[in-house]
Each structure stands twice: as C-alpha cells, then as structure tokens.
Amino acid sequence: MFAYTDHGKTLQPARALENYRLALHLEYSQSARLPDSAFTLAEAFDEVPAAKAQTAGVEWAAFPRAALATNAEIDASRFQLQDEYVEWAVDKANGRIQRISFTTEFLAYYEALARVGSDELIAAIKAVIPTAQPQVSELFGPGFVTASATENARAGRFRAFAQQNPWINGKKGVICLAHKSSTLSALFRLVDVAAIPNPKVQPGAICTTLAGNCVPERNSDPNIAAAVQSLARNDRSLTLADPVGIEVASLAGIWRVGGHIIDINDREANAGLWKVTRGGRRAELTVPADLLLDDVPIGSGAQVAAALRVKASIVSAANVDLPDWARVGQERSQRLADIATGGAL
Amino acid sequence: MRRRFVVWLFGLAVLCAQSSTVGQSALTKQASDESIPSLMSQAELGELGDPLFLLVLKNRPQEARFDEVEKLIMGPSGERNLFVVDERLQSATRGERRRAVTAFKGSNQGIRLDPNVALSTMFNDRGFVPAFIEAWGWDDGRSRYNYYKLDGDPPSWKFRGSSVGADQLEAAQRRGTCLACHINGGPVMKELPFPWNNWHSFRNSVNYLAPTAADHWQIAESPRFRDLRGAEAFETVFILPSIRQFNGRRLTAASRALGSGEQEVTDGPRTLRSLFRTTEYNIISAGQFSGLHPIPSPGAGPPDPVVIPDTFFVNANLLAGGGIPQYEGLGIPEARQFANLLQFQPAEYKAVVAKLNTSIGGLAGDTNFAWFVPEASHVDNQMVDLLVRRGVVTREFVAAALAVDVENPVFSGTRARLLAVIPAGFRFKPLNPGDVPAAHPDQLTRDVIARLKALSPPTESPEGEFLALLEQSSPVDTLRSKVIAYSDRVRARLADSQQRQGEIERLYRLMLQRRDEAVAHNPALVESSFLFPRGTP
Numbered sequence: 102m103f104a105y106t107d108h109g110k111t112l113q114p115a116r117a118l119e120n121y122r123l124a125l126h127l128e129y130s131q132s133a134r135l136p137d138s139a140f141t142l143a144e145a146f147d148e149v150p151a152a153k154a155q156t157a158g159v160e161w162a163a164f165p166r167a168a169l170a171t172n173a174e175i176d177a178s179r180f181q182l183q184d185e186y187v188e189w190a191v192d193k194a195n196g197r198i199q200r201i202s203f204t205t206e207f208l209a210y211y212e213a214l215a216r217v218g219s220d221e222l223i224a225a226i227k228a229v230i231p232t233a234q235p236q237v238s239e240l241f242g243p244g245f246v247t248a249s250a251t252e253n254a255r256a257g258r259f260r261a262f263a264q265q266n267p268w269i270n271g272k273k274g275v276i277c278l279a280h281k282s283s284t285l286s287a288l289f290r291l292v293d294v295a296a297i298p299n300p301k302v303q304p305g306a307i308c309t310t311l312a313g314n315c316v317p318e319r320n321s322d323p324n325i326a327a328a329v330q331s332l333a334r335n336d337r338s339l340t341l342a343d344p345v346g347i348e349v350a351s352l353a354g355i356w357r358v359g360g361h362i363i364d365i366n367d368r369e370a371n372a373g374l375w376k377v378t379r380g381g382r383r384a385e386l387t388v389p390a391d392l393l394l395d396d397v398p399i400g401s402g403a404q405v406a407a408a409l410r411v412k413a414s415i416v417s418a419a420n421v422d423l424p425d426w427a428r429v430g431q432e433r434s435q436r437l438a439d440i441a442t443g444g445a446l
Numbered sequence: 447m448r449r450r451f452v453v454w455l456f457g458l459a460v461l462c463a464q465s466s467t468v469g470q471s472a473l474t475k476q477a478s479d480e481s482i483p484s485l486m487s488q489a490e491l492g493e494l495g496d497p498l499f500l501l502v503l504k505n506r507p508q509e510a511r512f513d514e515v516e517k518l519i520m521g522p523s524g525e526r527n528l529f530v531v532d533e534r535l536q537s538a539t540r541g542e543r544r545r546a547v548t549a550f551k552g553s554n555q556g557i558r559l560d561p562n563v564a565l566s567t568m569f570n571d572r573g574f575v576p577a578f579i580e581a582w583g584w585d586d587g588r589s590r591y592n593y594y595k596l597d598g599d600p601p602s603w604k605f606r607g608s609s610v611g612a613d614q615l616e617a618a619q620r621r622g623t624c625l626a627c628h629i630n631g632g633p634v635m636k637e638l639p640f641p642w643n644n645w646h647s648f649r650n651s652v653n654y655l656a657p658t659a660a661d662h663w664q665i666a667e668s669p670r671f672r673d674l675r676g677a678e679a680f681e682t683v684f685i686l687p688s689i690r691q692f693n694g695r696r697l698t699a700a701s702r703a704l705g706s707g708e709q710e711v712t713d714g715p716r717t718l719r720s721l722f723r724t725t726e727y728n729i730i731s732a733g734q735f736s737g738l739h740p741i742p743s744p745g746a747g748p749p750d751p752v753v754i755p756d757t758f759f760v761n762a763n764l765l766a767g768g769g770i771p772q773y774e775g776l777g778i779p780e781a782r783q784f785a786n787l788l789q790f791q792p793a794e795y796k797a798v799v800a801k802l803n804t805s806i807g808g809l810a811g812d813t814n815f816a817w818f819v820p821e822a823s824h825v826d827n828q829m830v831d832l833l834v835r836r837g838v839v840t841r842e843f844v845a846a847a848l849a850v851d852v853e854n855p856v857f858s859g860t861r862a863r864l865l866a867v868i869p870a871g872f873r874f875k876p877l878n879p880g881d882v883p884a885a886h887p888d889q890l891t892r893d894v895i896a897r898l899k900a901l902s903p904p905t906e907s908p909e910g911e912f913l914a915l916l917e918q919s920s921p922v923d924t925l926r927s928k929v930i931a932y933s934d935r936v937r938a939r940l941a942d943s944q945q946r947q948g949e950i951e952r953l954y955r956l957m958l959q960r961r962d963e964a965v966a967h968n969p970a971l972v973e974s975s976f977l978f979p980r981g982t983p
Contacts, residue, residue, distance in 0.1 A: 155658075159648075160675075160679065161648075161678070162678065162682050162770070164682075164770060166640070166769075166770060168768070168769075169766065169768065169769065169779070169782045169785070170768050170779075171767050171768040171774075171775070172768060172772070174768070175768070196880070301749075302749055303650070303651075303735060304651050304653075305641075305647070305648060305649040305650045305651055305735075306649075306734075306735055306749060306750070309734075309749075309750050317733065320678070323648060323649065324648040324676075324678070327648040327649065327651055328648065328651075331651050331653070331656060331658075331659075332658065334653075335653075335656060335658040335659045335660065336660070337658055351551070353560070353561075353682060353683040353684075353687060354687045355558070355561070355687050355690075355691050362558050362586065364552070364553050364558065366552075367552075367553070370553075395686075395687045395690035395691055395694070396690065396691055396694040396695075397690065397694075397835075398879050400879055403768075404772060407682070407686075407770060407772050408682075408687070410679075410682075410683065417658075419658075
C-alpha cells in the first residue's frame with residue numbers, strides 16, 4: 102500500500118495511520134478501476150520519471166456560489182450552504198467577531214482515529230485545539246459505550262453523529278468538514294468520473310454530464326472536473342496528489358489593521374492574524390476590531406470566505422510515460438488489481 | 447485598458463512618428479492618442495505613487511522589455527498571474543492575436559502588489575507583441591488609479607492620466623484616452639460574472655493554451671503560461687477587491703465631516719449617480735454554452751437547457767444581496783425567483799436565435815455562452831450598497847429609486863431622469879457596523895419629496911412615481927411586490943403554450959435592445975464585432 106502522508110501529524114498511534122491509509126487506498130483503488138478513466142493509483146507515479154510528472158493545483162473560491170443567501174444566513178446554515186469543501190465557524194464575544202476558523206479536513210481523517218478509540222480521538226482533537234476538553238458523549242452521542250463497541254461501530258457512530266458533535270459543528274470547535282457533500286469519497290468520485298474523456302462536450306461543460314457527482318452551480322466541482330477532463334482529454338493519466346485533500350491557498354483582498362495595509366498571507370508580517378496549519382487543512386483568522394477587508398470591517402465568516410482561495414492538487418503525466426499497467430484502458434490489469442487487492446489485505 | 451485594437455493601431459502609427467522627438471531617459475506624459483508626448487516635470491513625477499511607477503518607471507522609465515517589467519514588479523517574492531481574454535478566444539488559428547492581462551500577488555519592497563497593478567499585453571502563438579503594454583496601478587496614498595502605456599518606435603512609456611475626476615468627464619474629453627473605457631476611473635472587467643464569456647476560465651478552458659494539448663500554441667510552453675489562471679481568479683482576487691477599495695475611497699472623498707457628528711455630501715448628483723444611471727455595465731450570460739458560436743464552426747445548439755440569468759430581469763444582485771459580490775442588498779430574495787423563470791430547451795433556444803437572424807462577427811451564430819446580455823455593473827451596485835452601509839441614503843430611498851422602471855435594471859433613461867431632483871448637497875449621519883440606520887424618511891428623502899412636489903409631476907410620470915414611492919411607509923415592500931408581480935406575469939406567459947413563443951421572442955428582442963444600448967453607451971468598449979451578436983429587432 103502507498104505510504105500516504107499524514108498531513109496533520111495527529112494519526113497516533115500507528116494503527117490510526119494504518120486505518121487512514123487503508124481508507125485512502127480503498128478510494129484510490131476504486132477510482133483507478135473505473136473503466137476508461139484516466140485516474141490511476143498514486144503508486145503508478147513512483148514509476149514515472151520526476152521530470153515527466155506535473156502537479157497542478159486546481160484553485161477555487163471558498164464562498165459557496167450556489168448559496169443565494171446573505172452572509173449571515175450562510176454562516177448560520179453551515180450544513181445546508183457551506184458546500185465548497187470548506188466550512189467555518191465564527192467565534193463572537195459581546196456581539197463582535199473574535200475569530201473565524203476554517204477547515205477543509207475530511208471527516209474520514211478523524212474517523213480513522215475513532216476506529217482506534219475515544220482516547221486517541223480526544224488526543225487528536227486536543228492537538229488541534231489545545232484548550233479542548235472533549236467528552237465521549239459529545240463525540241459519539243449519548244449512551245454510546247465506545248470501549249465495548251467494534252471499530253466499525255465506533256466509526257459509524259462517529260460519522261453519523263458528526264453534525265451534532267460540538268467539536269465539529271462549531272459550538273466548541275470545527276475540526277473537520279461535515280457537510281454531506283464534502284466527503285473524501287465525493288472528491289474521489291468527482292475526479293474519477295471527470296477523468297473519463299468525453300469529446301462530445303467542452304471540458305468546461307463536463308460537470309453537467311457527471312450526474313450526481315458534480316454540482317454545476319458550485320465553484321469547486323466544475324473547477325475540478327474541468328481541470329481533470331482537460332488532462333484526460335490530452336491523453337494524460339492522473340491521480341490526486343499525496344497528501345490528498347483540499348488545501349488553503351491564500352486570502353485575497355486588501356487587509357488593513359489600524360489603517361495600515363498588511364500582507365495577510367505572510368506569516369512573518371501578519372502579526373499572527375492568519376494562521377494556516379495542518380498541512381493547509383485548517384486556518385484561523387483572528388479579528389481585532391480594526392481589521393478591515395477591502396476597507397470593510399469583518400462582519401461574517403462568509404465575507405472572509407469570499408476572499409479565501411483553496412485548492413486540490415492533481416498529479417499527471419502523459420499516458421505513454423506511465424507504466425503499462427496504469428494506463429487508460431488497463432483498469433482491469435492484473436498488476437493494478439494486485440496492488441489494489443494487496444493493499445486491502 | 448481594453449480599448450479597441452484598431453484604435454491602438456492608429457495611435458501606434460501616430461506615435462511612431464512622434465516619439466523620436468522625446469528623450470528616452472525619463473517618463474513622458476500623453477493626454478490622448480493624438481497628443482504629442484512630453485516630459486514630465488519632477489513635480490508631476492512626485493504625484494505618482496503606484497506600484498508600477500515605484501517599482502519600475504521611477505528608476506527605469508526606459509524599460510520596455512516585458513520580462514524585465516514583470517521581474518521588477520514581482521521582485522524576489524511576488525507572484526505572477528496570467529489571464530487571457532479575447533473576443534476570438536474560441537479560434538485556435540495561429541497568427542491571431544490574443545489579449546493577456548498580468549496581475550501580481552504578494553509584496554515587493556514593502557509595496558502591496560495585489561490587487562494594485564495590472565499589465566495588458568498582446569500575444570500570438572509564438573510570442574508577445576514587443577514594446578506594447580497598457581497598465582494601471584493603484585496609488586493608495588492618493589486613492590487613485592494611474593494609467594500608463596508603453597508603445598512607439600523606439601518604445602517609450604507614457605503616463606496616460608489618472609482616475610481623478612474621471613467620472614465627470616464628457617464623452618469628447620474621454621476620446622483617445624484610457625478613460626474612454628475606464629468611465630469611473632477604476633479597473634474594468636466587462637464580463638465580470640460567471641461564466642466570463644470571452645475569458646479563459648475553468649468553464650471555458652482554452653486547449654491551445656494548454657502545453658499538454660497535442661495542438662497547443664508554441665507560446666503555451668513558455669514559463670509565463672505556467673502562471674495561466676482562470677477568469678474566476680481575476681474576478682475574485684483582483685477586480686472585486688479593487689472596486690471595493692476604489693468605491694470606498696471615492697465615497698469618503700465625496701463627503702466632509704461636520705461638527706455635529708453628521709457628514710455632508712458636497713455633490714449630491716455625482717455621489718448618487720450610480721443609483722440612477724448606468725455609469726458602466728457588465729455582461730452576463732447563461733451558464734450554458736450556446737453551441738452556436740461560429741468559430742471554429744457552429745455546433746448543433748446548446749448541449750443543455752439554457753437558463754436565463756436573474757439579473758436580466760431585475761437588479762437581482764442588489765435587491766437580494768449576498769453572493770460573490772458581497773452586497774448587503776435590500777433584503778428582497780424574491781428577486782432570485784427569476785433565476786428559475788425562463789429555461790429554454792436546446793431546440794427552443796436554437797430556434798429563436800435563428801428566427802431573429804442572430805449573427806456575430808458577420809457570421810450566423812451566437813456567443814460562446816448563450817444569452818449574452820449587459821447587466822447592472824458591479825461598480826454601480828457596489829457603490830449603491832456602500833451608500834446604504836455608510837448611511838448616506840436609506841434602504842427605502844434606494845428601493846424607491848429602483849422601483850421606478852424596475853423591469854429595466856440597466857440603461858434606464860426613466861430612472862436617470864430622477865437624478866435631476868437630487869439636491870446639490872445634503873447631510874447624513876454616518877453609520878458604523880451595528881448602528882441603527884436612520885428612519886425613513888430621512889432628511890435627504892424629505893428634501894427630495896419637497897423638490898418633487900414643487901414640480902407637480904403627473905402621477906404616471908417617473909417623477910410622480912418616485913414621489914409616491916418615497917411617501918410610502920415601506921418602499922422596500924412596494925418594490926418587493928413589484929418584483930413578485932413581474933415574476934408572476936412572465937411566469938404565467940411562459941407557462942401558457944399559446945403565449946410562450948411570443949414571450950420568448952419579446953425577451954429575446956429585449957436582450958438585443960440591451961446590446962444595442964450597450965454599444966451606444968460606450969462604443970470604446972466594443973473591441974470587435976465578435977462582442978455582441980446582432981439580430982433582427
């Protein structure tokens with residue numbers, strides 16, 4: 102199995118990392134076996150000369166384009182409206198925004214920890230939010246006995262309870278995504294189907310042909326789908342780059358504190374106001390009273406999301422530069438099956 | 447910036463003859479394409495404080511190499527973003543020219559680059575047109591945009607004016623200047639909203655610019671094209687913040703503080719112009735391809751049902767608020783109902799395009815994306831939203847103005863007439879976030895009511911309607927009712943099989959009319975006959 106990277110470095114003990122790698126491996130394997138798709142396993146790129154492989158970031162705005170709602174409504178309706186693989190929570194004190202926390206981290210990451218046990222999950226949450234004191238009932242729901250539950254039961258319960266989990270839903274923290282559409286599997290299914298060349302439509306229109314795997318009204322889905330389709334149509338094979346996921350790219354806009362322009366993306370110059378952590382999967386904006394975005398005070402998380410750029414990275418290489426077993430049309434090759442199955446064992 | 451290429455060619459020919467008379471070691475200024483460049487004085491140079499001047503032209507006014515100009519702007523840590531826009535973008539024909547826009551992110555020497563400097567250039571399949579750059583830079587200290595142009599033989603940079611007072615110029619004064627296109631003085635991206643019809647974007651990725659494509663242009667292999675980005679980034683990273691900043695400064699400059707805690711607007715009609723007049727327009731379209739663009743050859747029609755944007759019907763962005771533009775809006779979400787009002791089946795769209803003899807660039811067909819139509823501009827809408835946020839006007843006042851001729855959200859001559867009743871000056875209590883807005887009717891509203899009454903306007907006239915609206919307790923509710931009634935009326939016609947075709951043709955003709963109005967509004971922005979399709983009215 103490919104040694105997928107722990108971007109957050111909180112998958113401990115080793116069993117948690119194994120769980121996560123297995124979850125990823127199953128996704129990669131399923132996608133790589135989709136007939137006619139240019140999606141292939143990450144392992145294939147181990148056999149491609151570095152100079153022949155290209156990694157491209159597909160970038161989009163975190164603001165939910167499909168949400169025809171006000172900023173306040175978008176902030177308040179996270180699980181209905183925040184659907185761009187980016188979710189956030191706003192911390193207020195005395196009616197004023199103090200901090201906005203963004204996450205792009207998949208639930209599957211913490212599910213890998215939940216499989217191991219509640220103590221391991223709690224330790225990981227504390228690593229993300231040092232002041233956190235999560236209770237088992239908050240993570241799995243009332244009445245659930247984690248010690249006697251099976252791994253699958255713990256994972257399933259954790260997943261099912263995610264939107265009520267205060268460490269996820271923003272009441273106490275926002276450690277990961279929980280919108281029903283923003284899942285690890287959704288990202289893989291979007292990329293693998295978009296990687297089937299379809300010369301009947303322009304790459305920019307591919308999203309509308311992918312049925313439930315792509316929502317044309319969003320920023321994220323059609324952006325990813327178009328980029329992947331363009332690669333596939335140009336006879337390139339591709340995969341989601343390791344570590345897989347959505348990365349915070351930058352904050353756009355003109356930021357001022359005390360009337361002075363600051364480079365909000367420069368850690369050395371932003372006085373700690375914008376911190377991007379966990380391999381780009383988490384970001385926090387501290388909001389002093391005199392912080393302005395484009396000369397406007399910060400009034401909502403959605404306002405900042407409109408300036409937030411995130412990206413997914415795709416690795417590709419010309420189909421001829423890939424090993425035979427990984428090329429388009431070889432989705433049922435023995436070697437691919439061996440890797441896929443071997444990893445799962 | 448985006449001026450007619452033919453104009454540029456003419457200007458270039460004139461300048462070729464003129465620029466040899468000018469020294470090459472200092473920055474020159476040139477008021478218009480026809481005027482002779484002259485050296486700038488030290489005092490004039492001391493008035494320039496934008497990134498392009500500070501990082502390039504101040505010390506290297508003779509620098510004509512595009513690569514070097516970029517390097518000087520970026521410095522060691524800046525980032526280049528390349529965008530491509532052209533009305534013939536769909537053509538992969540080698541030798542044709544395309545327009546590129548280069549913008550920068552990060553900082554250099556403590557100078558913020560994004561969204562404060564942009565270069566506009568031309569390229570073909572093999573390289574960039576040498577010694578031709580149009581540029582703007584934002585001078586944050588002076589709250590103004592400066593415009594520059596590199597051209598001539600030998601090439602030289604010219605300062606081509608600033609945004610100061612740009613909004614007050616007459617058409618004749620703009621001719622041959624950058625302000626022919628930059629009406630308010632700020633950056634212009636005509637096709638600002640999704641799907642950015644003539645721009646390279648995720649929705650419309652240009653294969654000949656992809657170095658991985660089998661038949662790509664040679665230039666796509668150059669390092670600059672590794673920085674190729676989609677229009678979506680130009681919209682959200684560069685243009686929207688630029689306009690927010692620019693409008694904010696313009697509005698600040700438009701009023702002065704009074705001792706009472708109030709402020710006074712010193713030129714009412716100028717400050718409120720965006721509410722009543724279309725100063726600039728943007729162009730929107732359906733999100734779906736028409737499948738009828740004649741380049742390289744017309745297809746079979748739309749691959750998907752075509753959905754007409756809500757902003758065609760009413761100023762939905764401003765009425766509803768929210769969305770990418772980030773307006774607070776008027777709280778009328780019903781305006782978004784229009785987004786679901788008219789959905790053409792592909793055959794239906796293809797038929798109406800053919801029936802009304804639609805052509806583009808002299809060829810039968812349609813734009814790349816269907817239903818390409820001017821809409822109320824972001825620069826106007828954002829200004830109106832800002833007027834409300836800052837307490838200059840009330841939501842009710844804005845609602846009353848927009849309710850007049852609500853079905854024409856852009857180029858409304860009827861609404862423009864009302865600017866005449868705005869007083870030269872008026873007071874307001876500035877609003878901070880969280881403050882309670884002034885109650886309706888505020889002082890401005892009462893003043894305007896008095897001025898309207900003095901006219902004794904007929905009830906059915908725009909002035910009479912405006913007066914009646916302002917005197918209501920809730921013009922917002924009235925506007926909401928008008929929006930709903932309009933939506934219901936169109937919906938009913940479209941739902942009736944006897945009326946549907948007639949209604950579609952009426953709306954299509956209205957779209958054609960809006961295109962004609964856009965051309966008449968500002969011919970300089972129409973770079974070629976491939977911008978707006980024409981049809982039989």
